[in-house]
Amino acid sequence: MASVAPTVEFDLDQISLRELNQFLHHDLGSGDHVEITHPNGRHSIAVGIDADVDVQIRGHAGYYVAAMNKRAHVTVHGNVGWGVAENIMSGVVRVKGNASASAASSGRGGLVIIEGDAASRCGISMKGCDIVVGGNVGHVSGFMGQLGRLVVCGDAGAGLGDSLYEAVIYVRGQIASLGADAREEPLSKSDISALVELLDQAGFAHEPSEFKRIASSRTLYHWNAAHLGSYG
Amino acid sequence: MSEESYSYNRHVIDYIQQAAERGVYDIRGMGAKRRLPTFDELVFLTASLSRYPLEGYRERCVTKTILGTRKAKRPVELATPITIAGMSFGALSARVKEAIGRAATAVGTSTTTGDGGMTPEERQSSKTLVYQCLPSRYGFNPDDLRKADAIEIVAGQGAKPGGGGMLLGQKINARVAAMRTLPEGIDQRSACRHPDWTGPDDLTIKIEELRELTDWEVPIYVKIGASRVLHDVKLAVASGADVVVLDGMQGGTAATQQVFIEHAGIPTLPAVRQAVQALEELGVYGQVQLVVSGGIRTGADVAKALALGADAVSIGQAVLIALGCNSRHYVRSAGGDHAWESVDVTDEYRHLGTEPGFCHHCHTGRCPVGVTTQDEELEQRLNVEWGARRLQNYLNVMTMELSTLARACGKSNVHHLEREDLVALTVEAAAMAQVPLAGTDWIPGKKSY
Numbered sequence: 001m002a003s004v005a006p007t008v009e010f011d012l013d014q015i016s017l018r019e020l021n022q023f024l025h026h027d028l029g030s031g032d033h034v035e036i037t038h039p040n041g042r043h044s045i046a047v048g049i050d051a052d053v054d055v056q057i058r059g060h061a062g063y064y065v066a067a068m069n070k071r072a073h074v075t076v077h078g079n080v081g082w083g084v085a086e087n088i089m090s091g092v093v094r095v096k097g098n099a100s101a102s103a104a105s106s107g108r109g110g111l112v113i114i115e116g117d118a119a120s121r122c123g124i125s126m127k128g129c130d131i132v133v134g135g136n137v138g139h140v141s142g143f144m145g146q147l148g149r150l151v152v153c154g155d156a157g158a159g160l161g162d163s164l165y166e167a168v169i170y171v172r173g174q175i176a177s178l179g180a181d182a183r184e185e186p187l188s189k190s191d192i193s194a195l196v197e198l199l200d201q202a203g204f205a206h207e208p209s210e211f212k213r214i215a216s217s218r219t220l221y222h223w224n225a226a227h228l229g230s231y232g
Numbered sequence: 233m234s235e236e237s238y239s240y241n242r243h244v245i246d247y248i249q250q251a252a253e254r255g256v257y258d259i260r261g262m263g264a265k266r267r268l269p270t271f272d273e274l275v276f277l278t279a280s281l282s283r284y285p286l287e288g289y290r291e292r293c294v295t296k297t298i299l300g301t302r303k304a305k306r307p308v309e310l311a312t313p314i315t316i317a318g319m320s321f322g323a324l325s326a327r328v329k330e331a332i333g334r335a336a337t338a339v340g341t342s343t344t345t346g347d348g349g350m351t352p353e354e355r356q357s358s359k360t361l362v363y364q365c366l367p368s369r370y371g372f373n374p375d376d377l378r379k380a381d382a383i384e385i386v387a388g389q390g391a392k393p394g395g396g397g398m399l400l401g402q403k404i405n406a407r408v409a410a411m412r413t414l415p416e417g418i419d420q421r422s423a424c425r426h427p428d429w430t431g432p433d434d435l436t437i438k439i440e441e442l443r444e445l446t447d448w449e450v451p452i453y454v455k456i457g458a459s460r461v462l463h464d465v466k467l468a469v470a471s472g473a474d475v476v477v478l479d480g481m482q483g484g485t486a487a488t489q490q491v492f493i494e495h496a497g498i499p500t501l502p503a504v505r506q507a508v509q510a511l512e513e514l515g516v517y518g519q520v521q522l523v524v525s526g527g528i529r530t531g532a533d534v535a536k537a538l539a540l541g542a543d544a545v546s547i548g549q550a551v552l553i554a555l556g557c558n559s560r561h562y563v564r565s566a567g568g569d570h571a572w573e574s575v576d577v578t579d580e581y582r583h584l585g586t587e588p589g590f591c592h593h594c595h596t597g598r599c600p601v602g603v604t605t606q607d608e609e610l611e612q613r614l615n616v617e618w619g620a621r622r623l624q625n626y627l628n629v630m631t632m633e634l635s636t637l638a639r640a641c642g643k644s645n646v647h648h649l650e651r652e653d654l655v656a657l658t659v660e661a662a663a664m665a666q667v668p669l670a671g672t673d674w675i676p677g678k679k680s681y
């Protein structure tokens with residue numbers, strides 16, 4: 001008989017954030033299922049997990065929820081503050097509501113899904129993570145994005161993709177304006193398959209061909225012909 | 233012969249003509265080169281009849297320094313108050329990082345990572361390693377975060393307060409590029425604002441996040457470039473910092489705009505005094521430690537910084553100089569045990585358009601002595617063993633100079649040095665440091681001492 005992973009419950013009205021995070025860092029069993037109730041907008045909930053676990057946060061979370069996540073699947077059943085899943089390394093973080101500024105900033109791997117809207121600077125400084133936003137993103141999203149993919153199913157605010165490096169942004173709706181050095185490029189086959197994969201993982205049934213591809217025109221790079229091959 | 237204009241002298245003319253010719257501003261390495269008030273303008277009132285000195289070399293003078301006592305479970309404990317400032321892998325080679333780590337470990341002090349992340353070489357060689365959290369977040373990750381003995385959130389730097397950095401493409405080899413997740417050979421901008429917080433209220437939450445990530449084990453430092461010091465130190469303290477690192481205008485950089493280096497921020501001398509005032513006004517002096525950097529060159533500078541109220545100092549440019557920066561030669565092993573031979577590289581300095589003693593060309597990646605380079609051939613010029621020994625010597629000399637001055641002031645602990653032990657040689661220094669002008673009891677801005 002297959003064993004059922006145990007569920008561990010934490011009520012943040014009853015225990016401290018520090019106890020919760022220390023449990024998540026040191027006492028988790030593989031495959032554990034963690035339920036967190038009464039988050040009440042507290043900051044830094046479930047930061048720095050490095051385990052194959054499923055974490056459900058029942059309510060709104062403050063800044064930096066699931067920051068620096070590795071391997072874990074974290075779902076927030078509510079809205080989140082600044083820097084959700086900042087510097088995420090791997091795993092999946094899903095927000096059922098909206099996210100405030102700097103969602104998944106400097107994320108290096110893994111997938112962040114915002115089912116609602118994300119505010120300004122979504123994906124700022126991203127370094128390899130994937131982000132799918134069901135609604136709109138605020139201004140200067142994707143700023144200095146180095147690597148990874150940001151998919152926006154709604155509209156994007158002003159200055160999208162400013163100073164982009166090698167990250168790629170896909171937008172289905174309107175773009176208020178592009179930032180410095182960002183440009184629209186035609187969708188390639190590999191863009192379509194990336195979109196199919198990411199939309200599928202995020203659970204959004206949009207037609208990939210409806211998206212625009214935004215990438216760096218690389219005019220702000222220090223051009224060096226000898227390294228042209230590295231630019232992809 | 234006609235007279236040279238003061239306002240439009242040959243340097244100004246050259247600057248205007250270069251700007252007109254090239255249409256770009258100057259980017260360079262190191263720190264401010266113009267004349268600035270330094271600790272040289274202060275002297276100690278050592279003991280005679282009114283104070284008893286301690287016997288040099290015989291009576292103990294404690295140099296032990298503890299940083300991060302406010303909230304961390306494991307404060308940083310050092311054998312000397314002289315620490316090594318953050319310098320990036322990218323600006324420096326991995327060999328230099330290793331030499332620094334070895335020297336620091338030998339003398340019992342800490343080293344600091346930089347923009348670009350933590351290299352295994354420096355973690356291995358450094359007993360106590362401070363991990364920087366910078367706006368760029370290049371190479372930043374939770375595994376290295378947990379390996380750190382302290383975390384330093386960099387809000388600013390003395391060489392460029394309010395400005396970001398730049399690592400020019402010529403220094404981006406495959407390893408540097410991979411650590412920073414960027415293509416090889418492109419100019420890499422380092423942002424001046426953190427991606428996930430803005431202002432002191434956010435910083436409070438950011439600090440708490442880093443504490444949660446590291447189980448409240450290690451101290452959190454906040455580094456600021458000296459500009460509005462009184463306010464910035466107070467805000468860093470209010471945000472929850474265990475340690476404030478204050479980098480004065482003389483602080484170095486691997487590369488930034490010359491206009492920043494020479495025209496932004498305030499010198500270290502007045503900055504220390506303002507920082508101490510801020511801590512005193514908040515009633516946290518001694519509880520939140522102050523580390524001062526920017527133009528600390530000698531044991532006397534360290535002693536003066538401590539007397540003004542700092543708990544420790546950190547050095548960057550002086551480390552590079554100890555490792556051979558601006559030297560006419562580099563050395564290579566001559567076979568036998570500790571036998572070295574010098575190789576003259578004056579021509580290579582000339583090739584960069586400079587001379588030994590005048591170089592600030594770190595940004596080019598063509599460092600003639602192999603200190604600030606990523607070039608495979610050039611970086612070999614820094615012999616790790618030789619460099620570690622030199623730096624160890626230098627750190628030991630400074631620590632001995634420091635304790636010598638402390639003993640002469642009658643102190644059995646370098647941290648007992650106090651402002652009362654100092655006077656200033658110029659009115660300006662007296663005003664900035666708020667110590668009396670030598671031979672008087674006059675402190676500018678105060679009625680009496």
Ligand code: SF4
Nearest residue numbers: 557558591593594599
């Ligand atoms: S000698 Fe090397 S480290 Fe020193 S200023 Fe010149 S390039 Fe920089």
